[in-house]
Amino acid sequence: MNDMTTLLRRELWEHRAITVAPAVFAALFTVVALLAAAGAIHIQVSDAHVDLTSLLRSIDGREMGALLQVGLAALAVIFNTVMMFVIVFYLLDCLYAERKDRSILFWKSLPVSDVRIVGSKLVTAAVVIPAVTVAAFLAASIGIYLISGLTVLMSGSGAVLAAGPGAIIETAVTVVYALVVQSLWYLPLFAWLLLVSVWAKRAVLLWALLPPWAIGVTEWLLFRTEYFGQMLAQRLIGVFPLAFSEHDVQDVVIQYAGEHANMDVTVSEGVSQLIDPGTLLASAGLWVGLVVAAGLFAVAVYIRRFREES
Amino acid sequence: MSSLVQARNLTKRYGNTLALDKASFDIDRGRIVGLIGPNGAGKTTALKAVLGLTPFEGELQVLGRDPRRERHRIMRDVCFIADVAVLPRWLRVRQALEVVAALHPGFNRDRAEGFLAKTKVRMDRKIGQLSKGMVTQLHLALVMAIEARLLVLDEPTIGLDIIYRKDFYSTLLNDYFDEDRTILVTTHQVEEIEHILTDVMFINEGRIVLDDSMDSVAERFAEVAVGPDRVDEARSLQPIYERQVFGKSVFLFDGKPQDRLRQLGDTRCPGIADLFVAKIKGASA
Numbered sequence: 001m002n003d004m005t006t007l008l009r010r011e012l013w014e015h016r017a018i019t020v021a022p023a024v025f026a027a028l029f030t031v032v033a034l035l036a037a038a039g040a041i042h043i044q045v046s047d048a049h050v051d052l053t054s055l056l057r058s059i060d061g062r063e064m065g066a067l068l069q070v071g072l073a074a075l076a077v078i079f080n081t082v083m084m085f086v087i088v089f090y091l092l093d094c095l096y097a098e099r100k101d102r103s104i105l106f107w108k109s110l111p112v113s114d115v116r117i118v119g120s121k122l123v124t125a126a127v128v129i130p131a132v133t134v135a136a137f138l139a140a141s142i143g144i145y146l147i148s149g150l151t152v153l154m155s156g157s158g159a160v161l162a163a164g165p166g167a168i169i170e171t172a173v174t175v176v177y178a179l180v181v182q183s184l185w186y187l188p189l190f191a192w193l194l195l196v197s198v199w200a201k202r203a204v205l206l207w208a209l210l211p212p213w214a215i216g217v218t219e220w221l222l223f224r225t226e227y228f229g230q231m232l233a234q235r236l237i238g239v240f241p242l243a244f245s246e247h248d249v250q251d252v253v254i255q256y257a258g259e260h261a262n263m264d265v266t267v268s269e270g271v272s273q274l275i276d277p278g279t280l281l282a283s284a285g286l287w288v289g290l291v292v293a294a295g296l297f298a299v300a301v302y303i304r305r306f307r308e309e310s
Numbered sequence: 311m312s313s314l315v316q317a318r319n320l321t322k323r324y325g326n327t328l329a330l331d332k333a334s335f336d337i338d339r340g341r342i343v344g345l346i347g348p349n350g351a352g353k354t355t356a357l358k359a360v361l362g363l364t365p366f367e368g369e370l371q372v373l374g375r376d377p378r379r380e381r382h383r384i385m386r387d388v389c390f391i392a393d394v395a396v397l398p399r400w401l402r403v404r405q406a407l408e409v410v411a412a413l414h415p416g417f418n419r420d421r422a423e424g425f426l427a428k429t430k431v432r433m434d435r436k437i438g439q440l441s442k443g444m445v446t447q448l449h450l451a452l453v454m455a456i457e458a459r460l461l462v463l464d465e466p467t468i469g470l471d472i473i474y475r476k477d478f479y480s481t482l483l484n485d486y487f488d489e490d491r492t493i494l495v496t497t498h499q500v501e502e503i504e505h506i507l508t509d510v511m512f513i514n515e516g517r518i519v520l521d522d523s524m525d526s527v528a529e530r531f532a533e534v535a536v537g538p539d540r541v542d543e544a545r546s547l548q549p550i551y552e553r554q555v556f557g558k559s560v561f562l563f564d565g566k567p568q569d570r571l572r573q574l575g576d577t578r579c580p581g582i583a584d585l586f587v588a589k590i591k592g593a594s595a
Contacts (some may be wrong), residue, residue: 013400102396108363109385109392110385110410110414111413111414114382161493177470305381308358308364
């Protein structure tokens with residue numbers, strides 16, 4: 001197990017974006033929260049019409065929790081988007097860079113099998129990068145919570161401070177679940193990028209996109225159908241509808257009437273109630289995807305093992 | 311089994327060209343074997359076959375295993391330096407030690423740090439910031455700290471300053487080599503390694519054209535500088551090569567009685583470079 005830990009740490013050393021990108025975004029959001037906090041105080045002082053304090057007082061603790069969860073979920077979506085970019089570029093680079101800088105011969109001089117090497121790259125993409133992202137997301141959440149909680153406290157309400165921890169835990173649990181199912185669902189896509197990375201001699205991004213595009217176009221030209229494109233679209237966006245229940249348990253509608261805002265909050269105990277893996281586990285898409293991922297992974301390992309480096 | 315490497319009829323084709331053409335050789339324990347050949351002769355291909363880095367035809371056993379199937383097991387006991395430029399540039403020196411320590415069961419970290427302490431390589435440096443000579447010192451320190459039975463070096467000093475090149479081989483000989491270790495090295499700087507080799511193999515057009523110990527080479531081959539009056543007599547003894555030096559003809563003989571040759575003129579043991587030229591050119595003539 002020691003060697004796998006080292007292989008994973010080595011990926012973090014080489015690919016700094018894995019840690020830097022989410023850290024930068026976490027810092028960015030915390031700074032924005034700080035600026036917003038300063039702005040919020042300023043608004044209250046200068047504009048008597050918007051009474052944030054009374055607005056906050058008008059909702060109860062449960063509603064406040066729900067409001068925070070919706071905000072944190074929006075934050076999580078942004079972190080997830082950043083993470084997807086990091087994963088895609090990491091996967092395309094990880095087995096391409098070692099050939100480009102010829103360090104593959106050094107790695108090949110160590111008694112580590114190609115399965116473990118290529119496996120460490122897939123684990124980095126599917127587990128390590130999401131874990132780092134969750135950590136950054138939590139840091140940002142706690143930062144924003146403390147800033148907004150203390151700001152609101154200064155204007156006389158402890159509601160945010162009181163509802164925060166529960167909302168953060170709710171969101172964190174949901175985010176971890178979402179990232180697990182997302183990694184499982186995306187595994188064939190990850191394995192495809194890995195295969196491109198180990199195979200392409202140049203222009204990895206082009207090689208990643210071109211074959212799927214060509215298959216889609218060929219299908220259209222030959223049969224006037226779009227099954228491949230639909231399948232791909234389902235793969236890209238299909239996991240969350242399968243992995244979460246369809247009921248809206250959280251909903252915030254903010255209505256503006258003149259300068260007065262009314263919030264209509266549909267609430268439940270928390271977003272984690274949306275977690276519903278049954279449909280996903282029963283879907284053929286998940287299991288077919290995993291089999292495809294295993295096949296692509298095996299080809300990637302084979303290429304790394306047997307292709308000659310000149 | 312004293313043979314670490316047994317190769318029988320190794321054949322490797324790149325398109326229409328034969329990189330290896332039924333090459334057979336053995337490498338025994340405790341030897342320093344130089345694999346010498348012109349560019350494109352098949353040196354690197356032969357090493358790649360031994361290291362399991364290329365598919366090939368024929369039989370090959372490295373430490374009793376087939377490198378095509380058990381490559382990563384073989385790499386526990388076999389080390390190689392393919393070229394000085396292959397250490398990852400983004401890795402720090404300390405991280406490099408950590409990586410090899412964790413991934414190689416035979417690595418002795420203290421020993422590697424001991425080697426590095428004698429150099430100017432600093433632990434917190436990135437490899438990309440080191441000079442080429444320092445990268446070589448680092449690579450050598452890493453490799454020499456591994457309890458390997460076979461060390462394979464492919465043109466290890468290419469592109470290095472002369473000072474580092476000298477250092478490289480003397481460090482290897484003094485701090486690493488002993489009767490349990492075996493070194494297989496390719497280079498076209500023949501003079502540079504001549505004095506450390508125990509065995510020499512010449513390869514040309516994918517074939518092994520000479521495979522002998524240095525002692526036996528010294529016994530077998532002799533060079534004789536012959537004056538113009540005895541040139542025909544020398545030629546009748548079937549030299550394998552003839553060249554002109556300062557108006558004299560220098561003949562190279564294989565397996566002729568030394569006392570007979572001494573009658574012709576001054577004899578001496580040929581250098582590997584001269585022998586190499588004779589063998590390669592003689593074969594194509």
